[in-house]
Amino acid sequence: MKILVVRRDNIGDLVLTTPVFRALREKFPEARIDAFVNSYNAAVLEGHPDVDTVHSYTKGKHRSGFFPGWLERLRQMLRLRAERYDHVVIATPGVHPRQIRFARFLAPDHITANVPAGWKMFGVDQPVEYLGKDRHHLLMTYRIVQPFGITAEPSAPRLAFPSPPKAKGEPPTIAVHVSARKPSSRWPEERYVALMRAIHERSPTRFRLFWAPGAEDDARHPGDDGKARRILDATRGLPVEAIETRELPALIAGLAACDAIVCSDGGAMHLAAALGKPVVCFFGDSESQVWRPWGVEHRLLQPESLDVADVTVEQALAAYEELRPAIEKR
Template identity: 30%
Template sequence: MIDLSNKKVLLVRNDNIGDLICTTPAIEALRKKYPSAQIDIVVNSYNEDAIKENPFINKTYIYTKPKHKKGLVEKIKAAFGKLKILVQIISEGYDAVVIFRGGYSKSAELFSTLSRAHYKIGVQNKNGKDGFTTHIIPNPNTHEVMFCFECLKPFGVIYAGEGTRYFIPAEMIQKYTPYQNAILFHISSRITENRYPKEKFKEIIDALKGKEVVISAEPVDFAQARWLAENTQAEFIKTSSLNDLGGLIANVKLFVTLDGGAMHLAPALGTKTIALSGKTNMNQWHPWGYAHLVLQDESKRAENISIATILKTIQENL
């Protein structure tokens, strides 16, 4: 076992916000194992909210991916911002680097390479060309939370019941306290196979007569959310950001969602979550703690999950 006591550790999780949420249990366990270690992390401007106010991190490096910027000038600014972070990492002198990515990432390995750390943990490049000292073999039937613990196994870190976490400012939670008895339907998913027809959502909401029902959506689906509000007893709440949505989720009694970042956000806030999934491998990506509330048709299309099955699951979990 590699001892990280009084060592400097750099973690890298520079992909999506749900992925970073799934990494938070491992970060907590790492801190518990090594309270004297300096634990820093590299994230990007797209997922940084998932690590804000995390009590187990010493320093957070945040950079913007040039591909997330429009225009040459903005892309150049983003590139220089990343370069500045790389220089800081070089000068810090880390002892160990852990890349929390289920597949090899050249951009993520760059942070590892330039750190000049003695211990470098990551998934092997399929071409066999990388600088990792220890390779992690991903298992598609292992949840992402537990994959992150596999990445920390060389340091003797083991899972001990840690949950996912996400910080929502108190004022955003207080904003939605009137909805503590509500069922919240989040109707958005960017993947076609993971989407669910608004007409079927209407039938489900109609069958929940007498229950307080609210709807949330991403901007691309605001029109569908308005249609549901106009044609059912449900209320559409137009949230302005992921944190704003989190404030609402943190209050409601039950969260029913399609596959996406919000599916990981809700368990991190302690809200019971029913996930309607399509083609996603839910062995790897189910909402942490709520694998038993995942509904998925054998066709791997969310639209084929029966209304009766969804209603039964909702009624059993109110």
């Protein structure tokens, strides 16, 4: 049996899809299970034991040229069609006619996808009724395995990146990721500085500083290089290591070497959770019931205003202290 799972979204979405691959592998241990993802998130599945081959494509906005990009996309689609998959699984929650058309082009024996209640969609012979955003995104995604007769509860998301060994008595290393796409999820940089100082004063702790790379005034790919420099200047005297991660594998490997993370809602939060790291996370105007960390101890800070600027350093420190026993056991 040959199965292709399609998940072309952001980093966190793909992380939360890893239980689907685990469930399919447990149900069909001899099957070939492939993934079709985008070039931006493909590293999430690097070396994953439940995935045989990762096929990735580059989104249009990231291609170097229109015609060369589309020509290569056509060639890739023809190569995938030639694989003659038995099943194509559209793992993205929601109803996605474009992805279903893509699946039909591949001419598999079966197509599994979400469909609206009471609808039939051409080509989808293994439909899953889409119920809307009524639960965590992982659970919404995991419903796609129902037509395969899988009834087991989902496993926790996991990545194949190992955590490096740690010497006995070595102080904890805390990842501090200071970037967020939504303005309402951006905790002020001076509070990150104050939090790191407060944590270190209470117990010897090392920190690794992560951020979205790029200039703050870059219209196409704005980043937080300036913010990171200011935080590093303000934390002189503390054991803070700057981790510049211009590629996703570097971010994952950097997080794997930490014992916990303080961050806003986003891809880094889901990566750290999938690596088994305790999480202190800030949620602004986001659906915390849908996107909270899954499968690890965590403390979620979301003020009534839905703006993380209203979260105090004292609140963040109290959340960290609640997790400290779990962090120091690692």
